[in-house]
Amino acid sequence: xxxxxxxxxLALLCLLLPPVIAGCxxxxxxxxxxxxxxxxxxxxxxxxGTAATIxxxxxxxxxxxxxxxxxxxxxxxxxxxxxxxxxVWQSHAGxxxxxxxxxxxxxxxxxxxxxxPWQGRDAxxxxxxxxxxxxxxxVRVDGPENLEADAKPLTILP
Numbered sequence: 254x255x256x257x258x259x260x261x262x263l264a265l266l267c268l269l270l271p272p273v274i275a276g277c278x279x280x281x282x283x284x285x286x287x288x289x290x291x292x293x294x295x296x297x298x299x300x301x302g303t304a305a306t307i308x309x310x311x312x313x314x315x316x317x318x319x320x321x322x323x324x325x326x327x328x329x330x331x332x333x334x335x336x337x338x339x340x341v342w343q344s345h346a347g348x349x350x351x352x353x354x355x356x357x358x359x360x361x362x363x364x365x366x367x368x369x370p371w372q373g374r375d376a377x378x379x380x381x382x383x384x385x386x387x388x389x390x391x392v393r394v395d396g397p398e399n400l401e402a403d404a405k406p407l408t409i410l411p
Contacts (some may be wrong), residue, residue: 322395
């Protein structure tokens with residue numbers, strides 16, 4: 254048997270991982286047998302100016318361990334969009350972060366949690382106006398598509 258070097262392993266992963274991670278790749282294309290399930294854990298409603306914790310949960314629904322290449326910037330992202338689709342808040346905004354590729358194992362049944370504290374305020378420190386917003390979240394991976402959760406509505410109350 255010929256030993257594989259790191260380049261060979263990465264090339265093999267590029268061929269094998271896209272079908273494995275496709276279950277989270279695009280909203281609306283998920284099926285009941287998807288190996289990886291992504292979801293946003295956050296309140297449905299919150300009062301204006303109130304802080305909350307928003308978590309992206311990535312679950313391996315299989316019994317097998319999967320090796321996933323996380324593409325840094327950082328790997329996770331959470332955004333809040335207004336009713337016009339404009340991004341009005343994003344996790345890690347303004348953070349100085351190295352861009353890296355990190356290979357991580359996600360064991361069967363294991364869940365990764367990427368958490369972002371949200372202060373309920375925009376970059377200028379002003380509370381968000383009451384209304385309907387959309388949370389989006391995902392993980393950047395070394396492959397053709399990111400792991401993305403279905404969008405989650407968030408209502409900000411007066």
